[in-house]
Amino acid sequence: xxxxxRDELVETAMRVFYRHGFNATGIEKVLREAGISxxxxxxxxxxxxxxxxxxxxxxxxxxxxxxxxxxxxxATGPAERxxxxxxxxxxWFCSDEFCGCMFINASAExxxxxxxxxxxxxxxxxxIASYLLEQCREAGLRDPELVARQLHIxxxxxxxxxxxxxxxxxxxxxxxxxxxxxxDAAALVINTAKTTPSTAA
Amino acid sequence: xxxxxRDELVETAMRVFYRHGFNATGIEKVLREAGISxxxxxxxxxxxxxxxxxxxxxxxxxxxxxxxxxxxxxATGPAERxxxxxxxxxxWFCSDEFCGCMFINASAExxxxxxxxxxxxxxxxxxIASYLLEQCREAGLRDPELVARQLHIxxxxxxxxxxxxxxxxxxxxxxxxxxxxxxDAAALVINTAKTTPSTAA
DNA sequence: ATACATATAGACCGATCAGTCTATTCCACC
DNA sequence: GGTGGAATAGACTGATCGGTCTATATGTAT
Numbered sequence: 001x002x003x004x005x006r007d008e009l010v011e012t013a014m015r016v017f018y019r020h021g022f023n024a025t026g027i028e029k030v031l032r033e034a035g036i037s038x039x040x041x042x043x044x045x046x047x048x049x050x051x052x053x054x055x056x057x058x059x060x061x062x063x064x065x066x067x068x069x070x071x072x073x074x075a076t077g078p079a080e081r082x083x084x085x086x087x088x089x090x091x092w093f094c095s096d097e098f099c100g101c102m103f104i105n106a107s108a109e110x111x112x113x114x115x116x117x118x119x120x121x122x123x124x125x126x127x128i129a130s131y132l133l134e135q136c137r138e139a140g141l142r143d144p145e146l147v148a149r150q151l152h153i154x155x156x157x158x159x160x161x162x163x164x165x166x167x168x169x170x171x172x173x174x175x176x177x178x179x180x181x182x183x184d185a186a187a188l189v190i191n192t193a194k195t196t197p198s199t200a201a
Numbered sequence: 202x203x204x205x206x207r208d209e210l211v212e213t214a215m216r217v218f219y220r221h222g223f224n225a226t227g228i229e230k231v232l233r234e235a236g237i238s239x240x241x242x243x244x245x246x247x248x249x250x251x252x253x254x255x256x257x258x259x260x261x262x263x264x265x266x267x268x269x270x271x272x273x274x275x276a277t278g279p280a281e282r283x284x285x286x287x288x289x290x291x292x293w294f295c296s297d298e299f300c301g302c303m304f305i306n307a308s309a310e311x312x313x314x315x316x317x318x319x320x321x322x323x324x325x326x327x328x329i330a331s332y333l334l335e336q337c338r339e340a341g342l343r344d345p346e347l348v349a350r351q352l353h354i355x356x357x358x359x360x361x362x363x364x365x366x367x368x369x370x371x372x373x374x375x376x377x378x379x380x381x382x383x384x385d386a387a388a389l390v391i392n393t394a395k396t397t398p399s400t401a402a
Numbered sequence: 403a404t405a406c407a408t409a410t411a412g413a414c415c416g417a418t419c420a421g422t423c424t425a426t427t428c429c430a431c432c
Numbered sequence: 433g434g435t436g437g438a439a440t441a442g443a444c445t446g447a448t449c450g451g452t453c454t455a456t457a458t459g460t461a462t
Contacts, residue, residue: 038422039438108222108305150386153386163308164323184347243450248451
């Protein structure tokens with residue numbers, strides 16, 4: 001069946017808000033690009049904030065689906081899957097549509113930690129965190145909670161570093177170097193947790 | 202000598218934009234909080250964007266000064282200094298005024314990689330990067346460029362992770378756990394670069 | 403005292419914003 | 433062929449925005 005009006009709206013909102021920011025983008029622009037009328041929006045959502053929250057939920061869904069599919073296509077074991085996360089990051093950073101992590105961006109624009117939008121962003125990060133934790137456990141790593149946190153930090157850090165670069169330094173090589181460094185550090189963290197009995201001094 | 206009107210304006214702009222975001226904050230609010238009139242702003246700056254750029258430059262200056270002072274007070278060698286960066290991060294994340302990295306936030310709100318604001322953010326990150334690189338070289342680490350990049354990713358990643366948490370999970374323990382994980386990984390990366398001849402598989 | 407640079411309050415502009423309302427059209431279902 | 437729910441266009445509101453302008457006040461140096 002064809003996508004509902006609501007689906008098209010959320011999809012377009014996701015794309016436009018991701019590309020141009022939340023506060024900087026008016027409702028009008030989203031409606032124009034979706035070819036949808038004003039009242040249709042307000043029949044489905046009470047406010048712009050609710051549309052943003054829905055767009056973030058959609059982003060969480062599609063992003064994780066793409067990531068899991070990417071990983072599943074080229075990794076079998078848990079350690080391989082973890083490293084594939086960073087390969088996924090590399091091709092993402094180098095793609096044209098890369099505008100940083102949409103959830104980091106949302107947290108930047110909505111400073112109130114209690115608001116609904118932040119809660120959606122937080123849910124996404126919990127999902128990523130528990131995926132990493134699951135892989136760490138499955139790999140039989142020592143202190144999987146710590147390692148999963150470190151992997152998460154490396155991934156988000158690579159993402160943030162890739163996004164903060166300006167036009168002159170932000171070429172494809174820089175993105176590749178960033179994701180390579182993150183992946184290399186991830187491999188080090190994993191291998192250390194496989195073998196040695198204590199953390200580094 | 203007392204701070205100039207311009208200084209007070211930039212200082213207030215830095216604080217208010219950091220706390221409430223750039224696009225979400227009107228000029229009016231900055232002026233009210235600084236006790237400064239509208240025309241004074243536009244005598245010193247051509248536009249809001251220029252004020253934002255100046256606020257970011259100020260932020261770069263004060264942030265790095267505080268960080269370097271913090272580090273200098275509790276570390277002597279280069280490796281110690283690198284780890285102290287993460288201790289600095291910990292007390293920053295746990296402080297009341299923490300609203301994420303202002304430069305990551307700026308990159309989130311101004312997607313155009315060519316704009317002046319992004320260039321200022323990029324400059325700040327280059328300064329941090331070269332500080333880390335300097336420490337890595339001074340410590341005699343193998344492949345200092347790679348290690349410095351990894352440390353930078355860990356720091357920014359910890360910062361991003363700390364900021365994306367919502368009100369329920371974002372307690373002080375979570376901030377401490379995040380910065381501990383980053384510091385632990387940093388120590389591992391450094392120690393590995395001190396001794397072993399090749400990176401992890 | 404006079405002159406000058408600087409800051410002030412506050413009106414004002416055009417534009418844009420989120421959100422509401424009305425009147426019309428479309429289309430699937432009976 | 434008619435009925436009803438859903439989508440449409442577009443006017444409208446009140447507020448806020450960034451930025452300009454004018455007229456007044458202040459303070460300092462000669």
